[in-house]
Amino acid sequence: MHKFGTVALIGPPNAGKSTLMNQYIGQKVAIVSPRPQTTRNRISGIYTDDESQIVFLDTPGIHQLRGKMNRFLLESAWNALASADAVVVLIDAALYAAKPHLLDKEIKPLVKPVKETGRPVLVAVNKVDRVKDKPTMLPVMAKLGELWPEAEFIPISALRGQGTDELKAKILDIIPEGPPMFPEDQISTAPVRFMASEIIREKLFYSLRQELPYTTAVEIEVWDEESRPDMILVNAVIYTAQKNHKGMIIGKQGANLKKVGSEARKEISELLDSKVHLELWVKVRSGWTEDPGFLRAMGLGE
Template identity: 50%
Template sequence: MENQEQEFKSGFVALIGPPNAGKSTFLNTVIGEKIAIVTPKPQTTRNQITGILTREHFQIVFIDTPGIHQQKGKLNSFLLKAAFAGLEASDVVVLMLDGNLYVKKTYLIQKEVSFIVQRLRQIDKPLLIVINKIDKVKNKNLLLPLTEEIQKFLPEKEIFYISALNGDGCAEVLKKIVELLPYGPMLYPEDQVSTVPLRFLTAELVREKLFLYLHKEIPYHLAVEIEQWEEEDNLVKIMATIYVSRESHKKIVIGQKGQMLKKVGTEARKELEEILGKKVFLDLWVKVKPKWTENTSFLISLGLGTSNLELG
């Protein structure tokens, strides 16, 4: 028994990178469950989201983080804080990059990643570079110049090529992470896959559908808050508010004859029913809250940019 404990490895692994690199997709794939919402739009993730992978000899606690970018505004500064806090809390760092984006535009890497690299240089932690979306790279020869470009500013770091979408290469990344993890005890119960509370996941699922169906600036100016959560025998009654920053956005979120809100509500409800194994009654309301993205106390009340690690 003693020997077994000594061999057990555990720790936190931060998933960081520019928006839209596939961090949340990777998290869901390796955990085998949908924990983090995923959309084709950048800046989908707004909090630290944990995914826990437990096997006989290790427990990896992944911390998915908001994509790092340098846009201005209070909401963005909250997101950045959450991303860098994830980095600070981790034992191993995975820098994820969208390989398909950069094979066409290698010049972009320097611009997008230098800000992250600056931060990485300030901390002394094992770092893996993961080039994602290689299922989309038809000509694999193009990965060579991309690799050389990355090595210019991140020399001597091991580079992995994966598809988070179909799982190719993910096992090799996991194997390397386990190698780098410190020895230590199990941090969470072995059957726990996340520390994300169900209420939070519910709000996220609603936000995911809104992100999928709404365009331009609207997704970036909305937030979802769960107002009520009542459980009965085989039914969960949930009331949620969708905050938008303008009256014109409210009209679009509701849609003609309420169609958009209905579509969003139905899709989120179906997914929730599967997760909860219960019938769900989901009541969505839309409220205008002007300039909420610049309202510090409101951002705090929404729990934006924060970690849910302590809730484990």
């Protein structure tokens, strides 16, 4: 019996969501960790073993978005939650053991909206390795039980991998049977690459402001994290359907492409938390918007 499901990871910034993803998925996904102010509202990390595949949706925006950013982003973040099979709320046990009053401020606002999604809730009480004085956890657990009576609580250390097998077992109890949706090898890096190509497309869009970007596609040709210990090397090809568009994308003496490249590199570097060397190429591929094979390769087709 193979299991497949999606799990939304939520919780205040710094609670350990990215660390938990790393723990389950591996080092490569560590770099998926977004910064708090990122406009990307969800990142997925995909765990695969012989019996199961779990797609973790990191929804970093939910806290910051509250009252700050626009409604669309907030809504789509909550939509991500609503479409998940389970919700895992990460909380920093060490923080609340020291400052239990913060539970009201940081956790209470999550309870009602999560309840309204109707998803089963697991609360991962994280960073237990940092709680030296264990009895300080008692009022925290009591308060959590009061705030979130329908949740199940699992003490973990995402960093040390303590309790994470138990948490995974609870997740597997919840998620449905189903075949894996993603090939194993695509999983760990594809989301990051996809986001990188989206960032490039976005910068192109802003640099040109015409219909042109709709007939462009971006393909990451090289993604090299091995050659240089201090930076990630990325080569991307911008495909355009029309010959005369190539010049516009490149711009006078390459000015536009340079601008797109430098803006995209900066943002990709923030996303990956690493230095990035980005090279962009422009290629004409006429009729690509009608070419099913090419569209599929670009992740744009069915």
